[in-house]
Amino acid sequence: MAGMRAPLARVRGLGSAKEGVEHWWAQRLTAIALVPLTLWFVYSMVALTGADHKSVALWLARPRNAVLMILLLAATFHHTQLGLQMVIEDYVHGDAARLAAIVAVKFLAVLLAVGSIFGIMRIAFGVIG
Amino acid sequence: MTARNRPLSPHLQIYRPQLTSVLSITHRASGVALALGTLLLVWWIAAVVRGPDSFALVQHFIASFIGRLLLFGWTWALFFHLANGVRHLAWDAGLGFDLESTTVSGWLAVAASAVLTLVTWLVGYVMLGAF
DSSP states (O other), X not given: OGGGSOHHHHHHTOTTTSOOHHHHHHHHHHXXXXXXXXXXXXXHHHHTTTOOHHHXXXXXXXXXXXXXXXXXXXXXXXXXXXXXXXXXXXXXXXXXXXXXXXXXHHHHHHHHHXXXXXXXXXXXXXXXX | OOGGGSOOOOOGGGSOOOHHHHHHHHHHHHHHHXXXXXXXXHHHHHHHHHOHXXXXXXXXXXXXXXXXXXXXXXXXXXXXXXXXXXXXXXHXXXXXXXXXXXXXXXXXXXXXXXXXHHHHHHHHHHHTTOO
């Protein structure tokens, strides 16, 4: 079957659908990144159990924690919108409703990601308290 | 013959639930639940930025019965999605894709999520000085 394809098509490697690999690949990359990030996050949240505002703000302001939190938020929201897109594509019927739902999810994911990362940066750069 | 009379694949209710299919839909369900859970994380970060009063409010919510119930559910969803996600990554690498291995790895994912959730909450309560 591969022999039937033109050299250019084989190099591009996109198959008949012409897309889809990027989505699959991005989902796997974010998944791999989220394995250590999630374990670090849960460990950190447990360690912060019962901590007051000042302790949490100081903890988030430490460079290593701020960087890891930003990476966690970026990977989480990217992975989340890729996953929700698949769920919407499978269960929401009707082109208009499906498109509207996917656009809403993607916009909301970017909004929450940028908003929360901006929050971490404000804490890290000492804008608060 | 109208389009409506075309043969369809059987509906989901026809099939007897199996470990593989139940864990597959649970992976999706836990993913959707975790997507909602990100709202609590964003609220928590926003509260730290806003100051002690806002932080006390979110801590009060988390400490409430509903808050603890939600957080316990999200803890399990996170560990299950993580464990079953590693299972999926192994499949993507072409490992453990036979029926026997999928059964073993499926139960492993269930067991790992249960143990990790309980250990996490046990340590959390120890941190609060409950024991």
